[in-house]
Amino acid sequence: MNKKVNKKMNKLKKMIVIFGVLSLALTSLVGCASDKNSEKSKSxxxxxxxxxxxxxxxxxxxxxxxxxxxxxxxxxxxxxxxxxxxxxxxxxxxxxxxxxxxxxxxxxxxxxxxxxxxxxxxxxxxxxxxxxxSQLMMLVYKDSKVQSVDDLNSSDVVIASKTGTIGALWAKENAPNAIIKNVNEEASAVLEVAQGKADVFIYDPLSVIRHHENYPDTTRTILEPLPNTxxxxxxxxxxxxxxxxxxxxxxxxxxxxxxxxxxxxxxxxxxxxxxxxxxxxxxx
Structure with missing residues (x-):
């Protein structure tokens, strides 16, 4: 009888120890999360x-x-x-x-x-x-039909833009009928225009001028501010x-x-x- 009681007591002690360890670990995790949240919310x-x-x-x-x-x-x-x-x-x-x-x-x-x-x-x-x-302006392929902002919202116009930039956002909102080709790198979007694979690259004038100087034989600029932001x-x-x-x-x-x-x-x-x-x- 005493042996059975002792076994039950030992099992109970082990369970108490395990529960205590788990509780301590959980408290530590909660504390760490609280510290991170506090740091994140700190001004x-x-x-x-x-x-x-x-x-x-x-x-x-x-x-x-x-x-x-x-x-x-x-x-x-x-x-x-x-x-x-x-x-x-x-x-x-x-x-x-x-x-x-x-x-x-x-x-x-x-x-x-x-x-x-x-x-x-x-x-x-x-x-x-x-x-x-800032103002948005256009780098244009030399033989593109695009002559002004009025020509952009057309199903046969391809607009190359860098993903997530204001040029990409502007094109989506203002030229929904155009084909919008988003790429991750600015240089790749410019190359699309320089090679005639896209009609237009929309960006700030500083970049538009610089890219035209890099590709003077295959691009032109339309340096009239687009209605934007x-x-x-x-x-x-x-x-x-x-x-x-x-x-x-x-x-x-x-x-x-x-x-x-x-x-x-x-x-x-x-x-x-x-x-x-x-x-x-x-x-x-």
């Missing part, structure tokens, strides 16, 4: 380092130097904001189509990547005021109103205190001269 201005995402493939705004370090007008702008806000700035290279998802999931705190403010994007993120007045803005997570206010204060100040002048002088001087040649107002 970016409460952090010592603000992580800025940008795709470093768009000189002279977002690119890398010979050492592989981030460089360009957007990088300089981000670092100037860090000085203004008293924060360290970390630049992270993120593929353009993944930028908003990375922001939403807390992998980055801000996007400064030549991102145009659009209603569709405003449903997912909050934007600062625009820090440029609000300019480039800094994107932050929904609800970061304090950060948006800080950014707006910085942008307004930077336009007056010489910060913009320094950025233009260092990275955009030759581009400004190109715009003058084409009689286009510079957008930064």
């Amino acid at each position: 970016s201005l409460d952090k010592e380092t603000i992580v800025v995402g940008m795709e470093l493939k768009y000189p002279p705004f977002e690119t890398k130097n010979k050492k592989g370090d981030p460089e360009g007008a957007s990088v300089m702008l981000a670092k100037a904001f860090g000085e203004f806000a008293g924060k360290e700035i970390e630049i992270v290279d993120v593929p353009y189509p993944s930028l908003i998802t990375s922001l939403e999931t807390g992998k980055i705190d801000m996007i400064i990547s030549s991102m145009t403010i659009t209603p569709a994007r405003e449903e997912r993120v909050d934007f600062s005021i625009s820090y440029t007045t 609000k300019g480039w803005g800094v994107a932050v997570r929904k609800g970061e109103s304090e950060l948006v206010e800080k950014l707006n204060e910085f942008i307004n100040k930077a336009k007056e205190d010489g910060t913009y002048d320094e950025i233009r002088e260092k990275y955009l001087k030759d581009k400004m001269e190109e715009f003058e040649e084409y009689d286009i107002d510079f957008f930064f």
Whole structure:
């Protein structure tokens, strides 16, 4: 009788120990998840380092130097904001189509990547005021029938665009009858036009001019602004109103205190001269 009782007691003790271990493990997991959620929900201005995402493939705004370090007008702008806000700035290279998802999931705190403010994007993120007045223009295959924006919304027009960019979004919304060919790389979209496989590539004038200069024999430009959007803005997570206010204060100040002048002088001087040649107002 005593042996049976002892066996039952030993089994009960083992079960209690196992239950205790499992409870401890579960508590630890819940605690870790809580810490992560707390970190994710923490205001970016409460952090010592603000992580800025940008795709470093768009000189002279977002690119890398010979050492592989981030460089360009957007990088300089981000670092100037860090000085203004008293924060360290970390630049992270993120593929353009993944930028908003990375922001939403807390992998980055801000996007400064030549991102145009659009209603569709405003449903997912909050934007600062625009820090440029960007315009969409067209790189066109030399023999294409496209002569103006009025020719785009046609079933026999092929529009090449980089996935996730404002050019792709504009084409989808404004030329639904056209054939829209989305590709992951800007250079590939341009090549489609240069080789006559697409009629048009829609992008900002800086890129359109540069790509035409690379393919002068097979492309032409239509440098008339398409009816489009609000300019480039800094994107932050929904609800970061304090950060948006800080950014707006910085942008307004930077336009007056010489910060913009320094950025233009260092990275955009030759581009400004190109715009003058084409009689286009510079957008930064």
